[in-house]
Amino acid sequence: MPKDQNLGEYLRLQGVSRRGFLKFCSATASLMALPPSAVAQVAEALATARRPSVIWLSFQECTGCTESLTRSHAPTVESLIFDAISLDYHHTLQAAAGHGAEAAREAAQEENKGEYILVVDGSIPVGNPAYSTIAGISNLDMLKNAAQDCFAIVAVGTCAAFGGLPNANPNPTGAVSVSEIIKDKPIINVSGCPPIPAVITGVLAHFLTFGSIPELDSLGRPAAFFGQNIHDRCYRRPFYERGQFAATFDDEGARKGWCLYKLGCKGPTTYNACATVKWNQGTGFPIQAGHGCIGCSEPNFWDKGGFYSPISAGMWGTREQLLGAAAVGAALGVGSAIAARRRQKKAQETVL
Amino acid sequence: MTLLDFALGPGLKWSLLIMIAGLTWRVVGVFLGRWRRDLSRPRSEAVVQGGLRTIITRSAPARELEKNIRFQHITGYIWHIGFFATVLLFEPHIAFFESVLGFAWPGLPSHLALVVAAITLAVLVMLTLRRMIHPVMRMITSTDDYVSLIIIISAMVTGIMASTHMFPRYETILAVHILNVELLFIWIPFSKLGHLFFWLLSRYRIGSYFERKGVKA
Amino acid sequence: MSSLDTIPVATEVATGNVEPLLHEIRHALKRLASGGEGTTIDLTRLPLAPSEEERIEETLGTGEVRAQVDALGPTLIQETSYPGVWLITHKNVDDVVVARFIEVTRIPELLRSQQADIDAGIDRLEDELRN
Ligand code: SF4
Numbered sequence: 208m209p210k211d212q213n214l215g216e217y218l219r220l221q222g223v224s225r226r227g228f229l230k231f232c233s234a235t236a237s238l239m240a241l242p243p244s245a246v247a248q249v250a251e252a253l254a255t256a257r258r259p260s261v262i263w264l265s266f267q268e269c270t271g272c273t274e275s276l277t278r279s280h281a282p283t284v285e286s287l288i289f290d291a292i293s294l295d296y297h298h299t300l301q302a303a304a305g306h307g308a309e310a311a312r313e314a315a316q317e318e319n320k321g322e323y324i325l326v327v328d329g330s331i332p333v334g335n336p337a338y339s340t341i342a343g344i345s346n347l348d349m350l351k352n353a354a355q356d357c358f359a360i361v362a363v364g365t366c367a368a369f370g371g372l373p374n375a376n377p378n379p380t381g382a383v384s385v386s387e388i389i390k391d392k393p394i395i396n397v398s399g400c401p402p403i404p405a406v407i408t409g410v411l412a413h414f415l416t417f418g419s420i421p422e423l424d425s426l427g428r429p430a431a432f433f434g435q436n437i438h439d440r441c442y443r444r445p446f447y448e449r450g451q452f453a454a455t456f457d458d459e460g461a462r463k464g465w466c467l468y469k470l471g472c473k474g475p476t477t478y479n480a481c482a483t484v485k486w487n488q489g490t491g492f493p494i495q496a497g498h499g500c501i502g503c504s505e506p507n508f509w510d511k512g513g514f515y516s517p518i519s520a521g522m523w524g525t526r527e528q529l530l531g532a533a534a535v536g537a538a539l540g541v542g543s544a545i546a547a548r549r550r551q552k553k554a555q556e557t558v559l
Numbered sequence: 560m561t562l563l564d565f566a567l568g569p570g571l572k573w574s575l576l577i578m579i580a581g582l583t584w585r586v587v588g589v590f591l592g593r594w595r596r597d598l599s600r601p602r603s604e605a606v607v608q609g610g611l612r613t614i615i616t617r618s619a620p621a622r623e624l625e626k627n628i629r630f631q632h633i634t635g636y637i638w639h640i641g642f643f644a645t646v647l648l649f650e651p652h653i654a655f656f657e658s659v660l661g662f663a664w665p666g667l668p669s670h671l672a673l674v675v676a677a678i679t680l681a682v683l684v685m686l687t688l689r690r691m692i693h694p695v696m697r698m699i700t701s702t703d704d705y706v707s708l709i710i711i712i713s714a715m716v717t718g719i720m721a722s723t724h725m726f727p728r729y730e731t732i733l734a735v736h737i738l739n740v741e742l743l744f745i746w747i748p749f750s751k752l753g754h755l756f757f758w759l760l761s762r763y764r765i766g767s768y769f770e771r772k773g774v775k776a
Numbered sequence: 777m778s779s780l781d782t783i784p785v786a787t788e789v790a791t792g793n794v795e796p797l798l799h800e801i802r803h804a805l806k807r808l809a810s811g812g813e814g815t816t817i818d819l820t821r822l823p824l825a826p827s828e829e830e831r832i833e834e835t836l837g838t839g840e841v842r843a844q845v846d847a848l849g850p851t852l853i854q855e856t857s858y859p860g861v862w863l864i865t866h867k868n869v870d871d872v873v874v875a876r877f878i879e880v881t882r883i884p885e886l887l888r889s890q891q892a893d894i895d896a897g898i899d900r901l902e903d904e905l906r907n
């Protein structure tokens with residue numbers, strides 16, 4: 208799609224009818240978690256939308272986020288959205304590599320100064336920048352350079368958004384999130400490990416449709432997708448209320464689909480769209496498959512105790528530590544008893 | 560570190576450690592302190608039975624007083640039973656105890672636990688108001704009591720708010736609830752709330768002492 | 777060999793979202809009947825238990841009209857047993873559901889011939905006649 212064409216024209220030339228376009232808009236509005244009444248507005252905006260340029264940088268990551276995206280469950284809609292944006296650089300998806308590719312990136316940055324969207328997946332090692340480099344350029348330098356002239360940054364995945372796995376204790380590479388480095392650009396955190404593909408494209412669709420930053424929550428995540436926690440939308444919630452919990456993964460409760468709170472479900476403290484948007488072509492999500500939510504879209508979720516220990520169990524330490532405290536208390540008790548005895552003795556002596 | 564991370568991590572750990580150290584300190588200190596030797600001839604040798612008997616008899620008011628304190632007596636029981644039902648039978652609480660003790664017990668359905676908590680809270684608030692209005696009660700109430708009441712009432716209010724999702728951010732109100740309870744943990748050994756652990760000991764002590772002296776009370 | 781179906785996993789859960797949805801449909805129908813606006817409900821955005829979507833479909837049943845639109849993959853349009861309530865399933869070219877809606881309307885917009893398509897059609901017909 209040539210750059211000066213708008214999306215409406217482009218689709219028409221592709222032989223997509225107005226009906227097809229309306230269908231595309233309905234699916235896109237649904238993808239963006241907009242109410243169906245917004246479809247007309249979306250259609251109007253999309254018909255005249257200009258294609259944004261996107262530069263995608265991959266740092267310390269496992270490529271799970273890109274995998275998630277390329278397996279998204281609305282291929283037609285997604286591919287149209289991807290057609291509609293101009294993905295000028297994607298380190299993982301593109302064939303080119305090395306200095307030539309970097310030159311292309313710099314050219315794209317120059318050409319779309321102030322307008323391109325920078326997508327980042329992976330965290331940035333600042334402890335020792337040599338842990339992750341591309342064509343000899345450290346992640347830190349590349350991020351700073353690419354962020355300079357961008358319109359906004361989309362931090363895809365918990366690593367880019369909050370540091371993620373590389374940042375987990377003891378964080379050997381000194382990994383940090385995008386927002387810890389870039390302070391002067393709008394950053395949209397599309398967290399999740401990986402994020403729900405529909406959420407990644409939903410955010411891109413928002414740019415495409417409205418050319419603006421979606422409404423964000425306090426952690427910089429799009430409120431449309433991260434506005435509600437898993438627990439509030441979980442279909443197992445009635446079991447939680449009734450006090451019916453699976454105690455192991457193979458007991459009667461597990462088979463009957465009871466609440467997974469006692470098996471460590473982090474749904475109550477996790478904000479994500481899994482319970483409604485769902486995964487794998489909308490067939491289900493982890494809780495539906497019988498495993499608790501591990502809280503993958505929240506900062507530091509790796510370091511919040513065990514995935515299988517209930518939220519309310521907390522990290523109170525070990526029984527040895529509690530015994531140690533008792534020992535300290537006992538020692539203090541002995542001490543104060545001795546002190547009291549001395550005092551009493553002295554008092555007695557003075558009386559006598 | 561978020562508020563909830565702090566509450567569930569270092570907050571929980573240190574408050575538990577302080578509570579345990581504080582409780583053992585008090586018990587050990589009392590036992591090893593100098594006990595005044597009783598030089599009088601004992602009226603009765605059955606001090607153990609006397610102690611144990613008092614543990615039971617003190618659970619009901621003395622007959623002579625019954626009429627005057629029936630209200631206090633009944634509401635006191637409702638509040639204590641309700642409080643323990645809420646603490647010990649709400650499933651997320653059981654999950655906590657299980658992680659510390661290593662075993663669990665059956666709990667109440669969450670909405671039932673909520674009803675119990677609400678009734679308990681109402682009774683406690685009523686008792687607090689009475690304490691503030693009643694001239695005699697007022698005289699025997701110290702700052703210690705008021706601090707304890709504030710900590711417990713707010714722990715119950717935040718707990719109810721958290722479990723009903725009445726507050727927009729669940730994790731925030733949950734963190735406040737947990738921090739509140741941690742404050743309670745720390746407060747227990749150093750206040751009159753110590754009776755949570757010491758009531759048996761002190762009743763026994765009084766009972767055996769009175770038995771020796773031949774006092775019937 | 778045992779198949780997945782033989783593993784006894786019960787998913788009979790009710791989120792309590794089905795009843796309110798049916799009531800919403802009833803209100804929407806009344807509004808439509810008294811000359812008001814139509815309503816669209818996005819089914820993919822509702823937290824439903826695995827069996828509940830089927831329950832909704834069962835309750836609504838199938839009515840007199842069934843149509844398929846082929847544009848960017850098939851779209852199935854089914855009038856339910858309650859006239860004015862339509863179930864619309866958008867699929868992509870790989871036959872995977874991309875969005876599902878319940879539309880309360882006299883006729884779903886997608887069934888109407890669109891102005892832009894009519895215009896394009898006129899052009900094509902005129903071209904045809906000219907040659
Ligand atoms: S399974 Fe998890 S998210 Fe669902 S109700 Fe239970 S605790 Fe909440």
Ligand code: SF4
Nearest residue numbers: 479481500501502503
């Ligand atoms: S259910 Fe929880 S852990 Fe699983 S993908 Fe969703 S947010 Fe992440």
